[in-house]
Amino acid sequence: MGQTAPARAQERIRVVTTTTDLRSLTEAVGGDLVDAVSLVPANFDAEEYQPKPQDVLRLKDARLVVRVGLDYDLWFDRLLEATAARELRRGGPGYVDASWGIAPLEVRGVTVGPGDGHAHGSGNPHYWLDPKNANFITANILEGLARIDPANAKTYEANRQAFLARLSAKLTEWETRLAPLRSMPLIAYHNSWPYFARRFRLDFVDFLEAKPGVPPTPSHLAGIIEAMRTHGARMVVREPYEPERDVAFLAAKADASVVVLAASVGALPGTGDYLSLFDTDVAALVDAAAAR
Amino acid sequence: MIEAIGFLWPSFLVAVCLVGIHAYFGIKILARNVIFVDLALAQIAALGATVAFMLGHPAQSLATYGYSLTFTLLAAVLLAFTRTWATRVPQEALIGVIYVVAAAASILLIDRAPQGAEHLKQILTGNILTSGLGEVATIVPLYLAVALVHFLLRHRLAQSGSVFWEFVFYATFGMVVTSSVALAGVLLVFSFLIIPASIGVMFASTLPRQLAIGWIAGVLTSAVGFAASFAFDLPTGAAIVCAFGVALALAGLVYPFVRGNHFVALGITVRAVRWGVAALIAGSAIQLAVTPRADLPLIDMLEHAAPTFRNLYFTMAEAAAYQDASEYAERHRLAAEQLIEQERRSRTQGEALDEAAMQRISSFLKSYAEMRRGEQFVMSEVRARARERVRWSVSLGLLAVALLLAPLPWRRLWARLPR
Numbered sequence: 001m002g003q004t005a006p007a008r009a010q011e012r013i014r015v016v017t018t019t020t021d022l023r024s025l026t027e028a029v030g031g032d033l034v035d036a037v038s039l040v041p042a043n044f045d046a047e048e049y050q051p052k053p054q055d056v057l058r059l060k061d062a063r064l065v066v067r068v069g070l071d072y073d074l075w076f077d078r079l080l081e082a083t084a085a086r087e088l089r090r091g092g093p094g095y096v097d098a099s100w101g102i103a104p105l106e107v108r109g110v111t112v113g114p115g116d117g118h119a120h121g122s123g124n125p126h127y128w129l130d131p132k133n134a135n136f137i138t139a140n141i142l143e144g145l146a147r148i149d150p151a152n153a154k155t156y157e158a159n160r161q162a163f164l165a166r167l168s169a170k171l172t173e174w175e176t177r178l179a180p181l182r183s184m185p186l187i188a189y190h191n192s193w194p195y196f197a198r199r200f201r202l203d204f205v206d207f208l209e210a211k212p213g214v215p216p217t218p219s220h221l222a223g224i225i226e227a228m229r230t231h232g233a234r235m236v237v238r239e240p241y242e243p244e245r246d247v248a249f250l251a252a253k254a255d256a257s258v259v260v261l262a263a264s265v266g267a268l269p270g271t272g273d274y275l276s277l278f279d280t281d282v283a284a285l286v287d288a289a290a291a292r
Numbered sequence: 293m294i295e296a297i298g299f300l301w302p303s304f305l306v307a308v309c310l311v312g313i314h315a316y317f318g319i320k321i322l323a324r325n326v327i328f329v330d331l332a333l334a335q336i337a338a339l340g341a342t343v344a345f346m347l348g349h350p351a352q353s354l355a356t357y358g359y360s361l362t363f364t365l366l367a368a369v370l371l372a373f374t375r376t377w378a379t380r381v382p383q384e385a386l387i388g389v390i391y392v393v394a395a396a397a398s399i400l401l402i403d404r405a406p407q408g409a410e411h412l413k414q415i416l417t418g419n420i421l422t423s424g425l426g427e428v429a430t431i432v433p434l435y436l437a438v439a440l441v442h443f444l445l446r447h448r449l450a451q452s453g454s455v456f457w458e459f460v461f462y463a464t465f466g467m468v469v470t471s472s473v474a475l476a477g478v479l480l481v482f483s484f485l486i487i488p489a490s491i492g493v494m495f496a497s498t499l500p501r502q503l504a505i506g507w508i509a510g511v512l513t514s515a516v517g518f519a520a521s522f523a524f525d526l527p528t529g530a531a532i533v534c535a536f537g538v539a540l541a542l543a544g545l546v547y548p549f550v551r552g553n554h555f556v557a558l559g560i561t562v563r564a565v566r567w568g569v570a571a572l573i574a575g576s577a578i579q580l581a582v583t584p585r586a587d588l589p590l591i592d593m594l595e596h597a598a599p600t601f602r603n604l605y606f607t608m609a610e611a612a613a614y615q616d617a618s619e620y621a622e623r624h625r626l627a628a629e630q631l632i633e634q635e636r637r638s639r640t641q642g643e644a645l646d647e648a649a650m651q652r653i654s655s656f657l658k659s660y661a662e663m664r665r666g667e668q669f670v671m672s673e674v675r676a677r678a679r680e681r682v683r684w685s686v687s688l689g690l691l692a693v694a695l696l697l698a699p700l701p702w703r704r705l706w707a708r709l710p711r
Contacts, residue, residue, distance in 0.1 A: 103650040107657035183640040203640040249422035
């Protein structure tokens with residue numbers, strides 16, 4: 001027995017995902033048959049990730065890559081182009097863009113990434129934060145896995161159905177728990193939450209950083225404080241990697257409390273997989289609302 | 293508006309405090325010719341904070357501050373020696389090495405820590421807009437203490453050579469920079485340090501006068517930066533840095549008038565401006581003739597400022613097509629914004645949209661984006677064709693204008709012509 005375990009590990013299909021969320025969902029579909037790694041560590045800003053030499057090695061062993069798409073992980077294109085086998089590149093059998101089929105929100109321009117002939121909007125890329133979108137994401141992963149490992153397609157499908165059933169039960173629970181927060185005005189540091197807000201009917205009124213990387217202007221800040229007072233927003237949402245000081249300043253100005261939410265698996269303690277990510281975030285929101 | 297002023301004035305007060313101490317250090321730094329020492333010290337302090345963070349101390353704790361301070365003091369020892377070491381290699385090169393190694397070492401450390409990148413960002417990118425009276429209360433005693441030390445030791449610190457006094461200088465400076473970079477960020481602190489001091493040194497030769505000029509210039513420029521940031525809705529730190537850049541340029545322009553013969557200075561300025569404008573116009577003319585379809589910065593800027601300028605070279609049909617496309621592009625943009633707003637409202641109000649409705653909204657948005665891009669393509673194509681049509685006549689005309697504007701000795705050339 002001791003001999004067979006590593007041998008089995010050898011046979012497992014190596015899947016490289018860009019983010020930890022996609023890793024967790026790939027594990028949900030692939031189960032024991034896959035060995036998934038994510039390139040961006042938990043709690044790093046995936047939009048600003050710089051690939052490391054080890055990532056090239058990880059891609060070398062990979063048979064499937066899964067990416068977020070929607071211009072969220074643009075650096076991945078260059079990495080694939082430079083180092084990956086043809087099968088893993090855009091259009092190859094081992095390439096999965098998890099955003100396929102998702103209805104992106106807040107589409108304002110056209111994609112800046114390399115195209116594949118289709119018209120791609122570049123909407124808000126944080127679509128995995130709507131648990132129902134896991135339906136599409138896991139379907140895309142399933143399709144990719146079935147393409148490279150048709151023998152086990154049935155197992156993957158069964159895994160996915162089991163996962164979606166669990167997710168659906170959880171979703172009802174989350175929706176019930178968040179129901180009292182419905183339409184409660186919230187402020188966030190960065191606009192990462194439209195999908196989350198739509199699913200749980202939360203009202204994100206404004207964002208501290210309107211454009212990524214550009215600090216807020218005085219009138220924007222004044223506008224937020226004004227909005228917080230008129231809407232009665234009493235909670236400011238921050239991701240763990242976002243500046244503590246700016247959010248604390250805003251919270252102090254408008255007598256609000258700061259809620260730290262994870263937008264990705266592993267960003268906070270206790271968010272080890274896709275389901276516990278929502279468990280933790282829902283609990284944090286409910287607790288903060290109760291404390292007011 | 294009142295709200296904005298309400299939280300602008302505490303950060304303006306922070307800026308005044310920063311100008312106060314940095315203008316002084318700036319003059320000393322300029323004299324020592326170690327311009328980038330503040331970046332090196334700030335980076336070292338960040339490295340210290342990173343080490344504390346890796347050892348499990350929270351960001352705002354005393355332990356973290358202790359680590360930062362210890363690292364800064366160690367760096368001050370190094371910096372104190374750099375002057376004696378810098379015999380063949382310039383001191384500034386050694387300072388640069390300290391900076392890059394400290395920066396790279398923090399990246400290596402951070403790479404091992406979860407939640408690390410944010411931490412490093414926090415230390416090096418302060419935001420003056422969200423600093424306030426609490427910060428003033430902590431920096432004022434520190435700055436006063438440092439100023440007192442420097443005042444009491446002014447004769448010792450003035451005479452260079454001794455490694456110990458160099459250490460005292462860099463250690464006190466390190467404490468100031470560590471606190472100010474966390475407040476205002478690297479870019480702003482560098483401007484506070486170098487620009488008021490440069491203006492002071494430009495117009496005076498004794499320390500008290502240099503300081504007075506630097507302080508006045510620094511406070512005025514900060515006020516202009518804050519005002520611009522408020523009036524034109526710009527990020528505050530970046531607006532102040534640019535205001536400082538403009539202030540230095542203005543000081544440079546004023547300098548010859550104050551220091552030299554007014555008429556000579558005026559003559560040189562006029563000639564320089566004429567040459568500059570002539571070169572710009574001639575460059576645009578050549579660019580238009582060679583690559584009429586490319587971006588032509590000067591003409592594009594003119595058209596952006598005064599859209600009617602286009603009518604000078606557009607035919608009626610071109611103008612109509614351009615106008616039409618631009619109106620449609622704006623219409624598509626507005627339609628998309630309305631749809632986004634409608635979707636946003638539907639998140640909390642009324643019945644939740646179902647998946648099919650979401651898919652429809654999403655594909656409408658994509659179509660609007662595509663259509664808008666199409667209209668923008670039409671606009672640039674119409675403009676490119678119009679420019680291609682007039683490329684020779686307009687570029688010749690522009691060249692003639694440039695020649696006339698250039699301060700060439702036309703009269704003498706005319707007199708020399710053989711008749």
